[in-house]
Amino acid sequence: xxxxxxxxxxLIMAASCGVGSSSYDKSLSGNPLVFLEKGDLQVTENEASGxxxxxxxxxxxxxxxxxxxxxxxxxxxxxSVTIVTKAGNKLENGLSIVxxxxxxxxxxxxxxxTYKKSxxxxxxxxKASDPLSFVIDVHAEDPAHVLIWKKESSYTKDNTRFNSNxxxxxxxxxxxxxxxxxxxxxxxxxxxxxxxSPKVGAPKHSHSH
Amino acid sequence: xxxxxxxxxxxxxxxxxxxxxxxxxxTEGTGLEMSASVDFLATxxxxxxxxxxxxxAEVSLFAPIDHRFYGLLSxxxxxxxxxxxxELHEAFIRGDKFFSGFSAKAGQFFLGVGRLNQVHRHDWxxxxxxxxxxxxxxxxxxxxxGLEASYLLPLPFYLDITAGVTSxxxxxxxxxxxxxxxxxxxxxxxxxxxxxxxxxxxxxGLNYIGRHSSEGERLHIFGLDSVAKGEIFGRxxxxxxxxxxxxxxxxxxxxxxxxxxxxxxxxxxxxxxxLGLLFDYYTNLSLVDVLxxxxxxxxxxxxxxxxxDSSEFASFKLAYKYxxxxxxxxxxxxxxSAEFQIVFILGAHPAHDF
Amino acid sequence: xxxxxxxxxxxxxFISLEACALVKIIATTSDLGALVKEIGDKDVSVTxxxxxxxxxxxxxxxxxxxxxxxxxDLVIANGLGLEVGWLPKLLTAAxxxxxxxxxxxxxxxxxxxxxxxxxxxxxxxxxxxVHPEGNPHVTLDPIRLGEMALVIAEKLGKIVPxxxxxxxxxxxAFQLKLQEKTKDWQxxxxxxxxxxxxxxxxxxxxxxxxxxxxxxxxxxxFPGVPPTAxxxxxxxxxxxxxxxxxxxxxxxxxSNIAQKAxxxxxxxxxxxVPVAVSSHNETSINLFETLVTIIxxxxxxxxxxKEKV
Numbered sequence: 023x024x025x026x027x028x029x030x031x032x033l034i035m036a037a038s039c040g041v042g043s044s045s046y047d048k049s050l051s052g053n054p055l056v057f058l059e060k061g062d063l064q065v066t067e068n069e070a071s072g073x074x075x076x077x078x079x080x081x082x083x084x085x086x087x088x089x090x091x092x093x094x095x096x097x098x099x100x101x102s103v104t105i106v107t108k109a110g111n112k113l114e115n116g117l118s119i120v121x122x123x124x125x126x127x128x129x130x131x132x133x134x135x136t137y138k139k140s141x142x143x144x145x146x147x148x149k150a151s152d153p154l155s156f157v158i159d160v161h162a163e164d165p166a167h168v169l170i171w172k173k174e175s176s177y178t179k180d181n182t183r184f185n186s187n188x189x190x191x192x193x194x195x196x197x198x199x200x201x202x203x204x205x206x207x208x209x210x211x212x213x214x215x216x217x218x219s220p221k222v223g224a225p226k227h228s229h230s231h
Numbered sequence: 232x233x234x235x236x237x238x239x240x241x242x243x244x245x246x247x248x249x250x251x252x253x254x255x256x257x258t259e260g261t262g263l264e265m266s267a268s269v270d271f272l273a274t275x276x277x278x279x280x281x282x283x284x285x286x287x288a289e290v291s292l293f294a295p296i297d298h299r300f301y302g303l304l305s306x307x308x309x310x311x312x313x314x315x316x317x318e319l320h321e322a323f324i325r326g327d328k329f330f331s332g333f334s335a336k337a338g339q340f341f342l343g344v345g346r347l348n349q350v351h352r353h354d355w356x357x358x359x360x361x362x363x364x365x366x367x368x369x370x371x372x373x374x375x376x377g378l379e380a381s382y383l384l385p386l387p388f389y390l391d392i393t394a395g396v397t398s399x400x401x402x403x404x405x406x407x408x409x410x411x412x413x414x415x416x417x418x419x420x421x422x423x424x425x426x427x428x429x430x431x432x433x434x435x436g437l438n439y440i441g442r443h444s445s446e447g448e449r450l451h452i453f454g455l456d457s458v459a460k461g462e463i464f465g466r467x468x469x470x471x472x473x474x475x476x477x478x479x480x481x482x483x484x485x486x487x488x489x490x491x492x493x494x495x496x497x498x499x500x501x502x503x504x505x506l507g508l509l510f511d512y513y514t515n516l517s518l519v520d521v522l523x524x525x526x527x528x529x530x531x532x533x534x535x536x537x538x539x540d541s542s543e544f545a546s547f548k549l550a551y552k553y554x555x556x557x558x559x560x561x562x563x564x565x566x567x568s569a570e571f572q573i574v575f576i577l578g579a580h581p582a583h584d585f
Numbered sequence: 586x587x588x589x590x591x592x593x594x595x596x597x598x599f600i601s602l603e604a605c606a607l608v609k610i611i612a613t614t615s616d617l618g619a620l621v622k623e624i625g626d627k628d629v630s631v632t633x634x635x636x637x638x639x640x641x642x643x644x645x646x647x648x649x650x651x652x653x654x655x656x657x658d659l660v661i662a663n664g665l666g667l668e669v670g671w672l673p674k675l676l677t678a679a680x681x682x683x684x685x686x687x688x689x690x691x692x693x694x695x696x697x698x699x700x701x702x703x704x705x706x707x708x709x710x711x712x713x714x715v716h717p718e719g720n721p722h723v724t725l726d727p728i729r730l731g732e733m734a735l736v737i738a739e740k741l742g743k744i745v746p747x748x749x750x751x752x753x754x755x756x757x758a759f760q761l762k763l764q765e766k767t768k769d770w771q772x773x774x775x776x777x778x779x780x781x782x783x784x785x786x787x788x789x790x791x792x793x794x795x796x797x798x799x800x801x802x803x804x805x806x807f808p809g810v811p812p813t814a815x816x817x818x819x820x821x822x823x824x825x826x827x828x829x830x831x832x833x834x835x836x837x838x839x840s841n842i843a844q845k846a847x848x849x850x851x852x853x854x855x856x857x858v859p860v861a862v863s864s865h866n867e868t869s870i871n872l873f874e875t876l877v878t879i880i881x882x883x884x885x886x887x888x889x890x891k892e893k894v
Contacts, residue, residue: 045522056521080559081526083515084479084487085366110484111521164405201446204481207521328682332655383655383680389648424648429639432647460645502811542809543670544710582674585647 046079051219054079055209058112063212071097071216077106077113077209082222084108084206085162091173092210092220093155096123104211107160108203116205117160117168122213123150130184134166137200144170144184156183159225165199169227177226263294264579270353271573276566284310286572287352287371289320293581301325320374335380341372343379343393344420344438346456346473348372353574354583356469356497357536358550361511363475363491367452369404373440375416389424399442402450414443424585431461434585447482458585469497469507489515503541509534509550518559526559544580548572608745611657611684613668614641616724617694617733619862619869621661623759624738628748634675637863640837641667642714642809646674654679657690659744661737664693665700665721689743695721697736698729701790713807725860726791727767727873731760766870770877771796777881782831783824785812785838788860792876801829804842812842821846829853830883835860854883 046054048065057063061074070076082088094103102122109116117134128150129142148154155173160166170184171177179185186197210217267290273283291305305320323338341348347355347364352371360370377397384390399416400409418440425433438454454475461468474492481487491514497507512531520526536550549571556564610631612618618633625631634650635641641663654660654675662668676685683690700719708717723729738756742749774796781801782793787808793800802823806816823829824846832847832855834840840857847855856879862872 077521079520079522081518081520082558083489083518083528111523115484164401164403164409204448204484206518327677327680328685331682332680334677334680381680383651383678385656389652391648422648424652426647426649432645432649434648542710542714582646582671584674584678585645 047076050076050078051221053220053222058209059211061212069216069218070210070212073213073215075113075209075211077109077111077207078222081206082108082208084204087159087161087163087225087228088222089157089159089224089226090208090220090222091155091157093153093173093218094121095153095216096121096128096150097214097216099123099125101214102212103215103217105158105208106211107158107205107208108162108166109205109207109209111207113207113209113211114205116208117166117203119158119168119170121154121156126150128154132168132184132186132197134199134203135201139197141184141197148172157226159227160203161225162203164202166201166203168199171226179227261294263292266291266293266580267577268351268353268580269573269575269577272358273571275569286310289351289353291321296324299326299328301327332383332385333380335378337378339374339376340379341374342397342416342418342440343381343395344373344418344440345436345454345475346458346471349584353576356471356507356538357495357509357534358548358570358572359534359552361473361491361493361509362513362530362532363493363511364473366489366491366513367403367475367477371404373403373416375399375401377415389422391422392419393422394419399444402442402444410445412442412444413447414441416440416442427461429462431459432585433457433459449480451478452476460585467499467505469495469505471495471497485519486517487515488517489513497536497538503539505538505540507536507538509536520559528558530554530556544576546572546574548574608658608741609656611654611660613660613662613672614724615862616730616869616872617661617663617737619867620724620730620734620759621737621741623868624734624752624755625741626751626755628745628751629741635861637859637861638837640835641861642670644668644671646671646678648678650675651678654684655681657681657684659690659692659740660684661740662691662693662695663721663724664695665718665723666716667695667721692737692740694733694736695723698723698726698732701794702787713805714809716808720787720790722788722860723791724869725789726795727763727770727869728795729791730869731763734759762870766873767795770873773877774798774880777884778887779830779880779883781827781829782833782880783820783829783843784832785834785843788835789833789858789876792873796877798880801827804832804834804846817842817846821849824850824853831856831880833858833879854886856882 047057048055050065050070051068055076055078057074057076059075062072063074063076064071090105090107092105096103100123102120104118104120106113106116106118120131122129126149128145128148129140130145132139132141157171157173157177159169168184168186169182171182175181186199187195188197190196208222210220267288269285270287271283272286287307287309289305289307291303293301293303296302302324304322306317307320308315308317319339321340323336323340325334325336327334329335343349347360348368375397377395379393379395381391381393384392395418397416399412402416418438420436420438422434422436427433434457436456438456440452442450444450452475454473456473459470472492472494476490479487491512493509493511495507495509497505499505510533512529514529518526518528532552532554534550534552536548539547550569552568552570554566607630608625608628610621610625610629612621612631612633614635615633615637618631621629621631632653635644660676662672682688685691696718700723703719704715704717708715734756738752741752779798781799783801783804785804787800787803790800802820804812804817804820806813830853832843832853834843834855834857836857836859840855843855847853858879859872859875862869
């Protein structure tokens, strides 16, 4: 009898683990995630805080353009939030945008492959100590096209904080990306920071053609 | 394909065109023909698009160049990001008198693959591109610069082979000059036809497109297209379908494999009125989650489309679109929208393929 | 001896090959195809693209037609804009340099005869599908058909010089036959009492011109535009006023509209008429005979109606 009961328990455990079923660590705003570096990250229903790195479980097709939105707080000096999109399953080789706090100044850097640009001058009107919310469009074009808005603003091309296709007076693109995005996953790396309500959805801006 | 804002250049071009028309005597005897097409589109319940706007306006000039060659030049204007953009669509020289069965063209043109890719968007039997077409070819098709040749094989049945090589610096719609690929875009198409008399005619095409990008990404696209047309009970019908599969292998990373198709049956209701139903489906076969588990996903859409043809030069279409997207990262999304399109053509217009 | 036999055999072999090499002709319409058969006899093989059952203005440029044109030695077209919607596409896609427009293997016969209804003044699409070069339905006049036969014979003679005299003889014989038959048909139509006729489209213009019939109007408001209720009403009123006796509907149009119109005109006879050679009327002479017989039938129907009364 005991052996049968043990066998049943083992069977139930095996079934609940699921052959081929996903096993994620936590869920944030309804999106299951997997920790890459647990650190001291605390994840609740809508908020992740502390220091660590995680990737969302579900993939986004490589050729899909998406918008990523989230709110954040940089809790102390030299805090940072890095959002990595369209990356590999360890968040490698993706498009990453680092928001970091240097006293009250917000520094923002964009990286994709060999492309590394500081775009801090686009965010000088924002205080790094304030709660901040952003919407980031990543268009899977060749090369990639990135637009950043403050949340709740009007999501037009002219209202961006940053547009990688922005042209100067000589019609040159100062911030043009050099390559396309190649990955399917997105996630965050936090350093003494907090993010909430991360969401992925349809791009806010499309090139109607 | 590089796209600049051609506004000044377009004005100059327009001036040239108008001058050519006004100075009619200068074009007599040259065989020069001009055609303009305008495509209006109104969309309801889609907040990203303007309610009613010109989707595209295109002007084409075509003529024999001399006793050996024929030329075509087309310029299109369309709205992008709320601004009218002018771009060169096609500009090519074609020869079909080299030897029997053979023709070749050089310049910029829509690649000779598939069905929709070879037909200008305003001539499509429905309004908006199916999902698989949009993903692989963009909103209106792949345009590039290169060489293409066709040969109608000397057989007792119809078999035509087309092959081409184009620069491949970009692939699909791009606002950038692009980069020199390791292997340029290359493609081939085999087309045949089964003639069933008035009741039935079926054209079939088998397609391949390849490219090896500067970053080392290898692209292979395979496709099967078919068009059936005929008459049943005195009514004309059309059945058009394309199935495409795309395999991309990055230099480092996982291979991506996806497939999609559309079906479009259409029947003439009464003279000048036709009713069709566009069904399209798309899925990514290699989508896996972070832990390596396969994740089912699909996009499918139904779009009944009513067409009224005032003549072969003016057409009105009304379509309702239901799109359902089942993606792993969120709950299924449904969108409902309605589209109304007006297309009219001024001047001459080349005859359509079967 | 064996050597001589071998030489004879080889010579005979090549002569027979030459005999098998029929000239492949594509005719855009069945009328032209039938005409070529009268002239070319055994030296030609002819295929008609439009087989006589369909409206030649609107044809799909099917790949099977493209294949036929690709193998042709000569394309004979009506011209005058009749095939403008599909023939250029066939010629381009066939990639046969021999038969492209302006080449020696391309012949348009329509402009070789006197053309009627050449528009005066500017022409544009607001007037419907107007042919700026004139009415293209030239093959529906037996006399003009005879003239076209000579033009075709001359062209065939250039392609097959050894048979030029035969082609010319056949064409002249056919032309003479048409001329003789025309006299008989003219008498029969005059005796029928039919003087004015309504049609769907202006297809029978040349036939009416030859046989002294007036066109009393068309059911289509503009060429190529389907009939509208308003226009049909005006046609009915005009028919009643002008004592029109017949409505002849070209066989590839729907005769229901004409039948409804005729229900309000008791004196009018509606008939569906062939306007091209087809499997039912395999030769042009049979086609004209059928047309004349249908027009003559008005007299019989009128007599029947009177007897009933």
